[in-house]
Amino acid sequence: MTSFTPHWQRIQWDDVGMRIHSQTARDVERALAAENPGPAEMMALLSPAALPYLEPLAQRAQRLTRQRFGNAINFYLPLYLSNLCANDCTYCGFSMSNRIRRRTLDEQKILSECRAIRAKGIDNVLLVTGEHKSKVGIDYFRRYVPLVRQEFSSLMMEVQPLSQAKYAELKGLGLDGVLVYQETYHPPTYRHHHLRGQKQDFVWRLETPDRLARAGIDKIGLGVLIGLSDNWRADCYMVARHLLYMRHTYWQSRYSLSFPRLRPCTGGVMPASLMDEA
């Protein structure tokens, strides 16, 4: 069965980093003028050489955005259902070894949260849980996805990666979209930050978008935790390659990208590379 893994294996992390840093102003100008930008253009646009070209880049992005979506902004609101988690990730407060009060919402509490969200005029909701197979796994989702779905026009999830069959079942219960971030495409960094639990399985996570698309999920969100690896540009390039692969292989689904950034903070994990505002 096809998956992104063999494609990813052919992309050399160090080579990507070097090529991004060797891009020139001419490469950036060529990328900006390209009708159908691809991986080579992505390298130029992510490179330090692109910094003086932010304005034309933003203008082109704006033109494309207006063309595709009109003058519209969509809002969604995350609904945190549970902070239980059976993983240990260095950068997350939900990690199982953290001694915090754990809570999982029951039917009554979920409904009252839904009503509060609706009262704010928000009609799209993202269900969020930690990764805990037995307590907030498929049985929990089976019970509550239909309940939440009937309150909103669209429903997305950001939970543990599931099998294709389970995604197909949840789609039948009203699931429209799933966000699943790879965190980093650099395996040594991934190993360093994922210390315990199912999330240690890099490839299971990497192939989640494949399983989602095969299950017919309409909207799939990709991303990395920018700053986790020491080369945020290389990680962003990897997301772009993943997206291109997905669009090419599973054109029936729609895609979104997220850009969560690690920021320096006291007591937390320090970013290994800093993406600034520009």
Ligand code: SF4
């Ligand atoms: S799996 Fe998700 S919720 Fe659990 S500790 Fe890691 S980042 Fe946090």
